[in-house]
Amino acid sequence: MVTNVRTCLRISARVLLLCVIVVPVVDAMGSRESPELVDDVDDIAYHPANPGRDHEYLDITKAWFAYDPMTDNVSFVLELKDTSGLENPAPEFMINCVMTANGTAGGRTEGQFGFYLEKRAHDPEFMTRVAWTPTAGGFEQSTVAHRFNLVFGSEGTLEYVMKRHDLRQRADEVGELTGYCAENYWPARGVLVPASNKDEAASTSMYDVTTLRPAPGVEAPDLSPTTSPAVSTEAEPEGSSPGPEAGLFILAVIAALSAANRLRKVH
Numbered sequence: 001m002v003t004n005v006r007t008c009l010r011i012s013a014r015v016l017l018l019c020v021i022v023v024p025v026v027d028a029m030g031s032r033e034s035p036e037l038v039d040d041v042d043d044i045a046y047h048p049a050n051p052g053r054d055h056e057y058l059d060i061t062k063a064w065f066a067y068d069p070m071t072d073n074v075s076f077v078l079e080l081k082d083t084s085g086l087e088n089p090a091p092e093f094m095i096n097c098v099m100t101a102n103g104t105a106g107g108r109t110e111g112q113f114g115f116y117l118e119k120r121a122h123d124p125e126f127m128t129r130v131a132w133t134p135t136a137g138g139f140e141q142s143t144v145a146h147r148f149n150l151v152f153g154s155e156g157t158l159e160y161v162m163k164r165h166d167l168r169q170r171a172d173e174v175g176e177l178t179g180y181c182a183e184n185y186w187p188a189r190g191v192l193v194p195a196s197n198k199d200e201a202a203s204t205s206m207y208d209v210t211t212l213r214p215a216p217g218v219e220a221p222d223l224s225p226t227t228s229p230a231v232s233t234e235a236e237p238e239g240s241s242p243g244p245e246a247g248l249f250i251l252a253v254i255a256a257l258s259a260a261n262r263l264r265k266v267h
């Protein structure tokens, strides 16, 4: 019996040593336990003219960038208090989540990443987009390929999975997150109540995307759609997506024509 125990201990020690040798050194990014952004809970600003209440999918609680050394992918994750309401949201609400992160190189801001989610009123589809807007070069946006996952439930998340290579082409560091989740009420098509329910959040942390190390043997990052029960959308070809800005523009035009309201035009 004692001999067996000693044998097991020797084997365990060798396995542990092997693990220490094989596992690469990875500079961790963020996680749910170590987020970049932490925002108050139950701090949605509900507008008196907007009938939406208890819409906890607007309540931003955390956000972080995560790194997967097995795929060499980087994910931006936005945690909301409860995303259950997004499984079957009331059609009268147009829902937007917009988060931006600065991209820097050598301490200089090179541009801004934008992470977008939009569900138009009377349309059950969710649209997502990741865009890069350079500081120089006429501020012309480009689309960053991504895979989107929406996890429903308490502390549910919006996740944008991207190739680290695509981030590194544009910046060495990402961070300084700022943005919001908001909704507008459209009781009927073309009739907008211009009053938003909204939660805003921001942080100043930065992540370095150059010093991360992929696992040995990683060659082709996988951005193929998952088969999980969560909502998943494929990356859209560059230039083919109308994007949330286009959606807002269309909504603004319809509202102006129908209600003669003066609305802000968003490009």
Ligand SMILES: [Ca+2]
Pocket: 039, 040, 041, 042, 043, 044, 059, 060, 061, 199
């Ligand atoms: Ca919040």
